[in-house]
Amino acid sequence: MRFRRGERRLAESGPYYRQRGWQMSAGFLAVVVVVGGVVTVLSGSDATTGRVNVAASEGPLSGTSVPKGGRPQGCRTDDGTAAEPSGTAPEDVAWRPLGVTKVPVSASAGPTRIEGPLWWCYAHTPTGAVLAAHIIPSHMSGSDWRTVTEQQVVAGQGRDMFTFQRATVQDTDTPTGAEVASYAGFSVVSYEDTAAVVRLLLKSAQGYAVTTISLRWSGGDWKVRPDANGSLHSPVSAVQSTNGFTLWGV
Template identity: 75%
Template sequence: MFKRRERRLAESGPYYRQRSWQLSAGFLAVVAVVGGVVTLLSGPDTTAAHASGAATAGPLAGPAAKDGRPRGCRTDDATGAELPKKAPGDVGWRTLGVARVPVSPSAGPTRIQGALWWCYAHTPTGAVIAAHVIPSQMSGSDWRTVTEQQVVPGRGREMFEFQRATVQSTDGRDSGTAVASYAGFSVSSYTGTAATVRLLLKSAQGYAATDISLRWSGGDWKVRPDDNGSLHSPVSAVQSTNGFVLWGV
């Protein structure tokens, strides 16, 4: 049974045609968030009605302040490049779309304006929180605004936008059934300008993990998608939580 589960998690082919994408508007509803059944739409007219909303201006699109951060963004970056050995002591959990995500007054996001949850600490812990929050924002109808301001520009973002436009938005609607949750994380690499965060996911079938790549761009952490448009690496089953910092929820 476990091997069958592993094969299902490590699906092949374009990610937007995989079952995990089809059940999640923007990220990992099958393996990472609570509820939220989203299906591919059958016709172009219906797709346009649900997914073609234009991006709107936001705080990350304007000129930066003198310190290079977006205007109004202030964080405590005193921990520098020290990798986290435990979860932030001030972490709390909030519902975002169809997910429950961690938030921290010290690590971010310290600012929430409409669809944008932004202003993360320029630290490994700030990157960790951003890796949970930003992809989870993609399930709602404001995904274009989030993509424009919190996803690194380039071929990968263009592919993501093209593929995401074929999927219906949820805007917080869910099935009421807990599918999986964020269980922990590890920081695979960190340089100050880039980070790779590995997310640990827990469901009734066990644990799984996926990697999120981020860049420090425009004074905040942004997700860097693969060239194929995927916001995360292929999800794979794991048998042990060793090496992960557990959220304890």
Template identity: 60%
Template sequence: MFTRKQRPAGEPEPYWKQRSWQLSAGFLAVVLVLGGIVALTSGQDTGADRVGAAPPGPLSGGAAARNGRPQGCSTDDSTGDALPKSPPKDVSWHTFGVTRVPVSASAGPTRTTGDVRWCFARTPLGAVLAAHVIPSQMSGSGWRAVAQQQIVAGHGRDLFVFQRSTVQGIDGGEGSGGTSAASYAGFSVTSYKSTAATVKLLLRTGQGYAATTIVLRWSGGDWKVLPNSDGSLHSPVTAVQGDTNGYTLWGI
């Protein structure tokens, strides 16, 4: 009789069966970002894949208006640097591509130009909303415009664009009814100042909770995602053990 082949002691499981890979795949189904999936070098970049191919927009240039914001952008920044203890009272949920994302009339995004949803409050809560909204816009066909205007320029952005250009988009827009492998459950602001913020996102998956971190910078009058050197827009996704203490829950 045939016997099942046993894996030698110490040999790792196939990557698709590993818990960390499954969690990352779940998050990628939400935002379709590619960091850590493809190992590329700057020498593989091509002119056709660069973000400059996208049309200009309100956040494309380096100069902001006199008040520090692009023309037409106005937010309530009266809460200052106070870290949020609860979600904004005016939060609503919109479907971008395949995931539902929180938006707020007070914290942002308050403006939409083409495929770009922008103008976030210069507050910790504004950074939280940007950390949710900006990556979630990367699933559709308008991702180049989003990358050009809402990812900090540099090698990391160029690498993200190269990687993203190899994957087909998932268009759907608001109200598309798309489904995803994970959903946004909460957040934690782990560091904040008026020019930089680090936001940890709590995700709800079929296996429980997981978390990932997104770093943002204030640039050109709005929050933008600062990519990692490998082109990823977020840290590796990890399981959350135990309860969700330390996170502010969205309550949905």
């Protein structure tokens, strides 16, 4: 990956999921994606149906439950515009606790449905992709990671590799007190109806860092598209400027 001026890749060796530098983004990229990630997976009953820990094979985003070319049953979002987000964050965004951090949610752009560990139904817009990029990887540290992976990560070699590597790491359902980063902003690198690339700006005591999430529109919702090596995001890189990012202002 080629880094833009003002960024530097954190020089580290070893498997991507064991690199210490990823602790800067522990608040959202979870224990296997970022070492030290202590994000707690949302548990409990579904606010709509009361179901707990939706089985991957029966989930709302499984291939058998989604009509071809349509949205999953019960999924409604505001898809009126596909314009790339401007220099200000969406007006209806609120911040919801997720483990040791907070993630942005939107009544219009999603996720509009929550079923156990699955936060789903994102708008088919750049803003919907942005929110999915923040939220989906944040669910990967706890014991329900397989459900989220099956439902919200694009199938293929990358997902298989992620699953293999994730299975070697202990689940983390409770915070450990480690310092984590917070979301500071985002930028949409590219967008089309079937795919999107989103850069996330993180802030921690060490400063700012960025990483990139690739997504695909699949099964009527946004899903994370992993690299062939199983990584759900690009290597985290330190950055000295917030230029080019839409700042959340929190």
